[in-house]
Amino acid sequence: MIVFPNAKINIGLHVVSxxxxxFxxxxxxxxxxxxxxxxxxxxxDxxxxxSSGLSIPGEANKNLCLxxxxxxxxxxxxxxxHIHLHKNIPIGAGMGGGSADAAFTLKLINDLFTLKIAVSDLENYARxxxxxxxxxxxNKPIFAVEKGDIFEPLDLNLSGYQIVLIYPDLHITTAEAYQKVIPQIPVEDLRSVLQQPVSSWKNRVKNDFEQALFPSYPVLPQLKSYLYQKGALYASMTGSGSAVFGIFSPDFSQKLTMPGTTYPIWQGTL
Structure with missing residues (x-):
């Protein structure tokens, strides 16, 4: 049985305390x-x-799927x-690829062997x-709080919007990112801002890791600026980095490239 673990983006990320x-x-x-x-x-037996595809750091017998x-x-x-993973989602990109692989392993084993584990129990295993x-x-839009593992409902539907994700071949460790970020109480309520049109998010929906990491990695603000230049309604680094994404209007059809680089770019519909 084959499944396709998907990535995620963070739309706004406040490190509160x-x-x-x-943690x-x-x-x-x-x-x-x-x-x-x-x-x-x-x-x-x-x-x-x-695994195949992108190289996965660490020993195979310690992989999260196992x-x-x-x-x-x-x-x-x-x-x-026998668990086989073909790795496409960049590692250390802030897109939750490894977490997705682990969670999909739980779901697949539950289905494959008819274990009948309730969704809430699967979430507890995953935590x-x-x-x-x-x-x-x-695997649906949610508002995450505490360590990022407690979920509250969020009425946000971006279906039809276009997204471009760029990974600058830069692996930022979670430890480094959290070492540099300074916890602070957000100026605006993120939930409330996300209820406003995407076109109003640019200077209001913030990822606190940008302030912490942009000075050390100038390619990141460069990618963010590039996405805005190409017409993004909203652009941001995702998670603790290093992938940067842009959300574009549903009628955006230009195929973006990064001349002079080999950066992986993924473009699709939300």
Missing amino acids: RRPDG RNLESCFYPVNWCDALEIVPA ETRFT KAYELLRQDFTLPSV SLGSDCAFFIQ
Whole structure:
């Protein structure tokens, strides 16, 4: 059985305060996009993980997909499986690709072996794998708070808008990003601003990591400016970086390129 774990973008990201557990309290809109990996799981004589496509750092036996399988095997009798992941979503891009792979592994094993795990329980399993993993269980626009793993409903529908995502071949670690960002109370209520037209977001919907990372990585503000030059209604870095996205009107049809670079660009419809 094959599924296609998709990426996400953060539309606004406020780092509000430090937590006693060492994490940060956040608030952000998580929105799914269709830049996808491909994940296949089949019964096998022994459990193993293989991959193709983009190179995945770390040892194969410590991949999040295997961790997701092992997590379910603690509570359910499962056969051995072969997990194969074809990696397309850039790593260290702030798009949640690894989290999506883990969450889709949980969902696929649940379906493949008819475990009948409730959605809320799948989300709890996912939370133990990573802060934003649980988002990909229901995979719909939400407002995330606390560590980014507690979700509140959000009435935001961008269906039909065009999106362009550019990854500048730059892997920014989560540790580095959080080391540089300074928690602060937001000036405006993000929920309220997101209810306004996309064309009003430009100077109001902010990602706090931009202020922290743009001085060290000048390519990031350059990409953001490029997207605005090409007509984006709204542009931002996503997550803690380093991918930058632009949201364009539904009638935008120009195919964007970055002459002189080999930056991966994904363009599609939200």
